[in-house]
Amino acid sequence: MVDATRTIETVPKPLRLNRLVSAQYKTVFGHKHSLYGQTMSVWVAPSSDADRKVGVIVSKRIFRRAVDRNRAKRLMREAFRQTAPSLVTGVHIVLIARSGIKDKKCTEVMKDFERIAKRAKLWEPTVR
């Protein structure tokens, strides 16, 4: 019984099929490269794709109500969308919400994600 809800995310404008299917989630988790921030934890794995792909997970253990889960997913998705052009390509990223994301605003989540991305060496300073 899976009590976490996963979402496939469409992120950058040109490629809408940025999907991580079940096998891709498994490879990302199998790569065992994770970082933790205030609002989320991030798992990263390299991939052969030309673009960045992201998956978002919010566990029912953390947020019992559907409103909170949807809110967390949208915040993480928006944070990835805003910062995606600055990231390196060819990676799979899985974002897992933590309880600190509750009552946070979008800009705070974005800052948190940027900080994690810099630590994970995903940041590409040339762009922007």
Place this chain on the structure above:
RNA sequence: CGGAAGGACGUGACCGAUCGCUCCUGCCUCGUGCAGGGGAGGAAAGUCCGGACUCCGCAGAGCGAGAGAUCCGAUUGUGAAGGUCGGAGGGGUGUCGCCAGAACGACAUCAACGGAAAGCGCCACAGAAAACAGACCGUCCCGCGCAAGUGGGAUAAGGGUGAAAAGGUGGUGUAAGAGACCACCGGGCGGUUGCGAAAGCGCCGUCGCAGGGCAAGCCCUCUCUGGAGCAAGAUCAAAUAGGGGACUCGAGACGCGGCUCGCGUCGUUUCAGCCUUUCGGGGCUGAAUAGGGUCUCGGGUAGAUUGCUUAGAUGAAUGAUCGGAGCCACGUUCGCGUGGUGAACAGAAUCCGGCUUAUUCGCUCCUUCCGUUGU
């Protein structure tokens, strides 16, 4: 007049810009591009009660199980629901009226409102007795005794116990009492071309009263009910294994290696014809069989599509930023300023009706309480 609480009703929100997601339509230099349009709720929630829809089952009857229970009407297509609304009837509880009790009347309020003389079961403690009634304290009569008392009998009015003790009040009556008798009230049974659409009410007659409560214990009566649920179901359909069919090889087949050969494993059966024979058999050919190969068929798993919707996803869209209006809080020189908020509860997954629960705001309405002022 102000405030608080509860309930009812209404409202859950606007405009512009930029970026982004999803679905539909149209267009073309087919990029998954451009343009246009649609995109959460009153509760989407809980899943409490129903319906649509889908599949499975289905001769008839009975048993069992479950659900419901006063009457009438309405609920803007029909139907269902333990739904809602209105009216009616009979009850429970509380207050008041009558000196008091019972009864009765008035007002308010409540409810899942058939049956307790069909049967079973239960009714703790207290109390003499708790259900084919009974006699603890009493009351009265008779006998014995100086007396205290004791023996026999009558009685069920009074006391006491209890949630509940075989109608209530008043009187007659009596040794004392008792529906034993009477009046009023209540009750049972029967009748009713009285009233009402009906439940029922009224009236008449009769019975001194028939004998407690619990059916949201089992049960009885009447009525209704097949089961599962979109993760229902339908369509397409890999790989592997197994099954059916056709063709083919066939006494050999398969595997391995150093591949005209060797090794290992399994099999080496039956029938017909011909040849041969030392009559034991042997050989050849054909057919069948074991087994192998190729093709094919159907079931069906993963998976995909559909069911799926003028929101319609499917590891599941409805978001972010800025400005304005609005709202809230604070300050105020009453012009406004500052801060907060996109409000609270909460996020569709087949659809619809009802119920319940959560909750913002309101020059709205009702009830209760508190404060101030006036009479």
Place this chain on the structure above:
RNA sequence: UGCCUCAUAGUGUAACGGCAGCACAACAGAUUCUGACUCUGUUUGUUUAGGUUCGAAUCCUAAUGAGGCAA
């Protein structure tokens, strides 16, 4: 999304409709030079709200919470 089950003290569990117990835990005391063990005593509860009943943990209804099953 649909379906099902359960709720008793801090924890684990009992209780034909009749004063709600047991074990561990906690606290206090005794014992000991001190602690442990042991002994004695105490505290704490029927998830909530209505209803049926003389009387409800138990019966009924609704709510709340927890858990499970089906791809």
